[in-house]
Amino acid sequence: MIQSFDPRMNRLGLPDAPVTAATKTALDQFGTYEVFHQKKDGAPYVYVGPVHAPEADVAFLFAKEQFSRRFACTGMWVVPTAAITVTDYVGDQESAYDFLPLLPKSVAPAPGNADDTAGEAAAYAAGEEDYDIFHLKKRGKAHQHVGKVRASSPAAALQVAKAVFGEQRPVVNVWTTRSADVLRSDEEDRDIWSTTPEKKYRDAISYKVQDRIEKFKAENK
Amino acid sequence: MDPKLDLLYRLADDQLILGHRNSEWNGLGPILEEDIAFSSMAQDKLGHSLQLYNLLHNLGEAEPDTVAFTRNAPQFHCCQLVELPIGEYDFSLTRHFLFDHAELLRFEALATSSYEPLAQVARKLRGELKYHALHANTWMKRLGTATEEAIERMQGALNFTLPYALGIFETTEAEPEIISSGLFIGEAELKSRWLESITKILAQTALDMPDLNLLTPVNGGRYGQHTEHLQPLLDEMAEVFRLDPTADW
Numbered sequence: 349m350i351q352s353f354d355p356r357m358n359r360l361g362l363p364d365a366p367v368t369a370a371t372k373t374a375l376d377q378f379g380t381y382e383v384f385h386q387k388k389d390g391a392p393y394v395y396v397g398p399v400h401a402p403e404a405d406v407a408f409l410f411a412k413e414q415f416s417r418r419f420a421c422t423g424m425w426v427v428p429t430a431a432i433t434v435t436d437y438v439g440d441q442e443s444a445y446d447f448l449p450l451l452p453k454s455v456a457p458a459p460g461n462a463d464d465t466a467g468e469a470a471a472y473a474a475g476e477e478d479y480d481i482f483h484l485k486k487r488g489k490a491h492q493h494v495g496k497v498r499a500s501s502p503a504a505a506l507q508v509a510k511a512v513f514g515e516q517r518p519v520v521n522v523w524t525t526r527s528a529d530v531l532r533s534d535e536e537d538r539d540i541w542s543t544t545p546e547k548k549y550r551d552a553i554s555y556k557v558q559d560r561i562e563k564f565k566a567e568n569k
Numbered sequence: 570m571d572p573k574l575d576l577l578y579r580l581a582d583d584q585l586i587l588g589h590r591n592s593e594w595n596g597l598g599p600i601l602e603e604d605i606a607f608s609s610m611a612q613d614k615l616g617h618s619l620q621l622y623n624l625l626h627n628l629g630e631a632e633p634d635t636v637a638f639t640r641n642a643p644q645f646h647c648c649q650l651v652e653l654p655i656g657e658y659d660f661s662l663t664r665h666f667l668f669d670h671a672e673l674l675r676f677e678a679l680a681t682s683s684y685e686p687l688a689q690v691a692r693k694l695r696g697e698l699k700y701h702a703l704h705a706n707t708w709m710k711r712l713g714t715a716t717e718e719a720i721e722r723m724q725g726a727l728n729f730t731l732p733y734a735l736g737i738f739e740t741t742e743a744e745p746e747i748i749s750s751g752l753f754i755g756e757a758e759l760k761s762r763w764l765e766s767i768t769k770i771l772a773q774t775a776l777d778m779p780d781l782n783l784l785t786p787v788n789g790g791r792y793g794q795h796t797e798h799l800q801p802l803l804d805e806m807a808e809v810f811r812l813d814p815t816a817d818w
Contacts, residue, residue, distance in 0.1 A: 355805055356593050359654075378600070399602050406711065409704050410602035413609045539696030540703075547616065550609075 381407035382432060383415055384482075384493065386423040393425055393493040395482065404428065404531040412540065418551060420544040424533045431529035433502035435522045440487060443519045445510040449503075471498060478527035479505035481513060484520045491523050502526075573628060573684055575646075575743040576752055579791055580675075581621035582647035583737075585637055586799070587668060588614030589806050593655050606704060610665075613697050620690050627686065638810040642799040648790040650733035652799040662712070663726035666705040666770075667734040671763045673698040678759065683751030706770050713774025720775045727771075728779055735760075735786030 350362045378400040384393040396415045401407035407426040416424065435444040476498050482491040494513050499505035505524045513519075533540075548554040570578075591611035598604025622633035630636060650668060655661045676698055679691035712719045738756040748755040764781070771778050789795070 356597065360597075400600065401602065403711065405707050409707055410606055412700060413606035414602060417605070417609055537699065537703075540700040542696045543693060547612075549616070550612070 378402050380429040381411070381426045382429050383407075383411040384425040384427070384491075385415055385421040387419075387421055389422050391422075393423070395491040398429065399426070408531055408533070416541055416544060418544070418547075420541050422538055422541065423535075426531045427525050427529055432523050432525045433506070435506065437487070437521045439518075440520060441518050443514065443517045444522045445506075445514045445519060448506055448510060468498070474500075476500045479509075479524050480527050480530060481505070481509045482523040483513065483516065484522070485518060487520055491521070496527060570741075570743060571628075572743040572746045572750060572752055573687075574625065574630070575741055576747055577621055577625050577628075577687070578646040579648075579741075581618045581625065581636075582645050583651050583668075583672075584614045584618035584621060586645070586647045586802065587651035587664075588612070588618060589802060590651060590653075590655055591661065591665070594658075594661065599658055607661075607665075610701050610704065613701070617690075617694060617697075620694075624686055624690065634810065634814075638807040638814075640803070642795045642803060643793040645793065645795065645799060645803075646791055647795075647799075648733070648736040648739065649787050649794075649796050650730070650736055650790075652790075652796055652802060653733065654798055657722075657726075659712075659722040659726040660730065662705070662708050663723065663730045664734075665701075666709050667730055667767065668737065669698065669701045669705050670766050670770075671734070671737050671759065673702045674762045674766060675753075675759055678754045678762075682753060687752075709770055709776075710773050713771070713776045723774075724776050727776055731779060731781070732784045733787045735781065735784060736788050736790055738763075739786065739788040739791045741791050 350357060350360075350364060352358055379402075380398045381401055381404065382398050383396050385396050386393050399407050399410040399414055401410055404426055408424070411424055411426050415421075436447055438444045438447055477500075478496050479499055479502065480496055481494050483494050484491045494509075494516070497505050497508040497512055499508050502524050506522060509522065509524065588611050591607060591614065594604065595608040595611070596604065598607055618637070619633055622630075622636050625636065626633060650664060653660075653664070676691040676694050680688055680695070682688040682691065709723070712723050714720075738760040740756045744755060747753050768778055
């Protein structure tokens, strides 16, 4: 049996030689979800990273502890990775919108009128849906939510987004997802983040280890 | 014992021991994300125990570290549920589900305790406990409706754990005064709220709720009677502290 300084390991009674693991099929693991958080009220949702999970509700459980364990936020969204449509990446001074493939006329969205309530209802009835749009302003930064558009497909959503948000630049990359695919934290559950700032014991820095090491060294010169 | 001390020791010891137990999954959890989530919640429980030991300290008891690390099993007031070894993940999740529902409802009630310092702590913990219950419910619903193996294991864990969970609500001689002074609603009322709360979740699964009237609660913990598992846990938990009780860390 494996003998360890960690008593928990000894209690597991693990055999010395690892049992030969059965070969797993490719991708034998949970799918991924992409996580966005809002740092404070009114701030845009920003991409923070992925989690593996079997379903969106479990992804949310994981995202909460992965990405707000140490830094508080006011809200969190999770989206199945597969539900996100991604444009090509372009140069740091360019706009990804300038490189969208041209859609055939039948699919291209008609120029909408924001105040057209009747038209809006008809559009939804005809199968259009809300899409969330995220921009990456600079490589190495994170995608940030810029708003919603209404469209009949992800490709059409990008075209509408170009009309609405296309003036912004640079836009190195754009993500879009059906709003229905986004699991959003409840406003009434925002207290689940309320005590995070007080949990200094979660930060290595609050133990002031380096100070103590230096003090020890100075005293033992 | 003074009713305040009696209540606080029970609450604090439950949090400390279950927090330590659940932390034993750290690094061994089923998948990375769950490992982090479960460890975080274990850490929350240790944080809760510290706040409650601080209340005890303000009432004249010893320092939190002294209280946590220098007592032996017979001086602990935790229920036996929290001291059981972590076992398989089905058991640990089921204990988490049964305990944390009681915990959430207990602190909800304590938010209006006549003892204001405790009421303040209870109000502060609300968000954390809400997440803990959400975590437990999500897994219970998911595994309780998953494969035949998952359902069978969760049912087995539920049947095994429930008698211990009933021990959460064991009362002490201080109970009448705890209720009459408005410190707390009392264990019987808590138990009935808890039963309603867990039944609601279990109804959304393929799991059967055993008839509680046929179960014998595992009591004794509130009076210092513990399983053989508590003393080794205390020895392990206090190992570093006992090397140098005055160390600053």
